[in-house]
Amino acid sequence: MRLTAIAGGTGAAKLLRGLAAAVPRSSLTVIGNTGDDAEIWGLHVSPDLDTVMYALAGRLDAARGWGLAGETFRCLEAMGDLGAETWFNLGDRDLATHLYRTRALREGRPLSAVTAELCRRLSVAARILPMSDEPVRTRVRTPDGWLSFQEYFVREKAQVQVLDVEYAGAPAARPAPGVLEAIRAAELVVVCPSNPVTSVGPVLAVPGIAEALAAARARVVAVSPIVGGAAVSGPAGELMRARGLTVSAVGVAAAYAPWLATLVMDRSDAPHAAELARRGVKAVLADILMTDRDREIALARVVLDSRGPVD
Amino acid sequence: MRLTAIAGGTGAAKLLRGLAAAVPRSSLTVIGNTGDDAEIWGLHVSPDLDTVMYALAGRLDAARGWGLAGETFRCLEAMGDLGAETWFNLGDRDLATHLYRTRALREGRPLSAVTAELCRRLSVAARILPMSDEPVRTRVRTPDGWLSFQEYFVREKAQVQVLDVEYAGAPAARPAPGVLEAIRAAELVVVCPSNPVTSVGPVLAVPGIAEALAAARARVVAVSPIVGGAAVSGPAGELMRARGLTVSAVGVAAAYAPWLATLVMDRSDAPHAAELARRGVKAVLADILMTDRDREIALARVVLDSRGPVD
Numbered sequence: 001m002r003l004t005a006i007a008g009g010t011g012a013a014k015l016l017r018g019l020a021a022a023v024p025r026s027s028l029t030v031i032g033n034t035g036d037d038a039e040i041w042g043l044h045v046s047p048d049l050d051t052v053m054y055a056l057a058g059r060l061d062a063a064r065g066w067g068l069a070g071e072t073f074r075c076l077e078a079m080g081d082l083g084a085e086t087w088f089n090l091g092d093r094d095l096a097t098h099l100y101r102t103r104a105l106r107e108g109r110p111l112s113a114v115t116a117e118l119c120r121r122l123s124v125a126a127r128i129l130p131m132s133d134e135p136v137r138t139r140v141r142t143p144d145g146w147l148s149f150q151e152y153f154v155r156e157k158a159q160v161q162v163l164d165v166e167y168a169g170a171p172a173a174r175p176a177p178g179v180l181e182a183i184r185a186a187e188l189v190v191v192c193p194s195n196p197v198t199s200v201g202p203v204l205a206v207p208g209i210a211e212a213l214a215a216a217r218a219r220v221v222a223v224s225p226i227v228g229g230a231a232v233s234g235p236a237g238e239l240m241r242a243r244g245l246t247v248s249a250v251g252v253a254a255a256y257a258p259w260l261a262t263l264v265m266d267r268s269d270a271p272h273a274a275e276l277a278r279r280g281v282k283a284v285l286a287d288i289l290m291t292d293r294d295r296e297i298a299l300a301r302v303v304l305d306s307r308g309p310v311d
Numbered sequence: 312m313r314l315t316a317i318a319g320g321t322g323a324a325k326l327l328r329g330l331a332a333a334v335p336r337s338s339l340t341v342i343g344n345t346g347d348d349a350e351i352w353g354l355h356v357s358p359d360l361d362t363v364m365y366a367l368a369g370r371l372d373a374a375r376g377w378g379l380a381g382e383t384f385r386c387l388e389a390m391g392d393l394g395a396e397t398w399f400n401l402g403d404r405d406l407a408t409h410l411y412r413t414r415a416l417r418e419g420r421p422l423s424a425v426t427a428e429l430c431r432r433l434s435v436a437a438r439i440l441p442m443s444d445e446p447v448r449t450r451v452r453t454p455d456g457w458l459s460f461q462e463y464f465v466r467e468k469a470q471v472q473v474l475d476v477e478y479a480g481a482p483a484a485r486p487a488p489g490v491l492e493a494i495r496a497a498e499l500v501v502v503c504p505s506n507p508v509t510s511v512g513p514v515l516a517v518p519g520i521a522e523a524l525a526a527a528r529a530r531v532v533a534v535s536p537i538v539g540g541a542a543v544s545g546p547a548g549e550l551m552r553a554r555g556l557t558v559s560a561v562g563v564a565a566a567y568a569p570w571l572a573t574l575v576m577d578r579s580d581a582p583h584a585a586e587l588a589r590r591g592v593k594a595v596l597a598d599i600l601m602t603d604r605d606r607e608i609a610l611a612r613v614v615l616d617s618r619g620p621v622d
Contacts (some may be wrong), residue, residue, distance in 0.1 A: 096389030
């Protein structure tokens with residue numbers, strides 16, 4: 001089965017590991033969020049692409065959900081000694097990825113080509129595509145002004161009020177080579193359980209991608225990142241509220257309304273199923289908390305079996 | 312005593328440690344070679360400036376003579392996994408220096424300002440000045456073509472034949488702010504026991520520096536990097552031959568002829584003293600092998616006492 005997934009970081013990585021265990025890896029294409037890319041110490045860092053890449057390489061730090069397993073942070077310590085900012089945790093081995101990518105981008109290679117190179121070097125058989133080769137940057141407006149996503153999420157630990165969210169650069173961005181084709185050719189398009197506003201939102205903001213999803217609607221299934229009235233992890237709730245979305249499976253369906261056929265959501269959210277049906281979205285109930293590898297694979301199987309029109 | 316030293320890397324670092332123990336550190340100015348600066352993984356690396364800086368910060372790896380004590384190389388390993396070149400050994404903590412410098416240079420700050428910042432952060436009280444803020448690059452011609460100095464020295468381990476040496480960019484370079492003043496104001500100018508061709512040579516190639524040394528001639532003392540007919544360390548012998556210099560204390564004096572008043576050389580080189588006197592250079596005999604800290608200080612004291620006209 002040809003499978004295309006739209007992915008943020010940590011939550012997506014778990015489902016992608018499950019999917020990669022359930023289908024041949026070479027049949028899996030991941031469209032990754034680059035809205036939270038950042039320049040740290042002069043290096044181009046693509047946190048979501050790397051989380052997905054490390055997860056599919058079997059190298060992700062499982063406890064943290066980001067970075068490499070067994071990582072050390074000696075360069076970070078030394079940067080602190082030099083008085084540089086140290087709120088973004090770049091590990092010593094992880095640095096190699098950013099150094100490699102930054103040099104290649106400076107030499108003029110597109111992010112999609114560099115990502116493919118990194119995947120080949122790390123023996124990732126799945127295809128990982130950045131949503132765009134052009135810069136799109138998620139910015140969050142707070143009472144004290146605009147912050148980049150990483151300033152908001154990592155430096156401020158998402159502990160500031162969010163008034164608005166924008167995707168700077170999105171109107172001028174084009175889908176990276178292969179993105180629209182991957183959506184069109186997929187037998188199933190999976191929207192991972194990622195933040196609808198700052199993980200999936202930037203992907204949707206790239207002109208052409210939402211339209212391609214709408215054309216594929218019957219084949220699009222999303223996994224809810226919300227259980228009950230709260231996000232499984234991260235600041236999705238706060239960000240959904242800032243965007244005027246209800247923090248619930250219904251809010252997720254509303255965010256994805258024009259092109260979502262099926263929503264996999266937690267069994268405890270069964271009461272929302274009727275409202276989803278009214279909105280033309282088929283609800284599939286499952287255990288969506290992926291607390292171990294078996295549950296990742298079990299949820300992946302539910303997703304793979306979930307495709308279908310509203311009953 | 313106001314002291315100005317002209318320095319390469321490893322050999323210079325030892326004498327500078329000795330000098331810093333013998334005079335107030337704030338009275339010491341070091342003019343460092345940047346001819347062997349290199350771009351590695353997209354980072355601006357200044358090996359000689361860093362060796363001197365780490366030595367004066369008390370952080371140099373004593374066994375290797377370069378890099379930081381207690382260093383790890385995990386990023387380097389990961390770069391190898393990604394297929395990047397790994398012949399230049401950048402340590403994890405050392406990387407912070409190069410990241411910091413590279414970003415500052417990209418922001419438009421001159422190398423001299425960045426070097427001063429790094430020294431302040433590392434609590435180096437001596438002043439370290441790059442010879443120039445403009446790029447000067449030592450290149451070595453071999454039977455297979457031109458190599459950068461680091462390609463020759465580190466990648467090829469100095470095991471290829473040298474046909475010629477050039478200092479690309481030198482004619483257009485200007486001495487960094489403070490360099491000429493430091494030579495003029497010094498009560499003693501010390502040319503460290505560094506490679507005359509590829510450590511001191513690039514400094515002399517910057518227009519104005521040799522002239523300033525000539526004007527200070529009576530106050531200039533050099534320490535020979537040659538004992539008998541061979542270099543204490545490194546490829547100085549091969550490079551001197553390529554430049555038509557005899558590999559001996561006499562050859563060192565010839566390289567520095569227009570502005571050298573005094574040469575500190577090994578006791579075993581006493582037979583050369585007469586020839587040096589004939590050339591107008593006062594010879595001072597000493598134990599010049601700095602095999603431990605006591606010998607570094609002892610040699611520094613000889614240097615400090617050596618100033619004076621030919622008898």
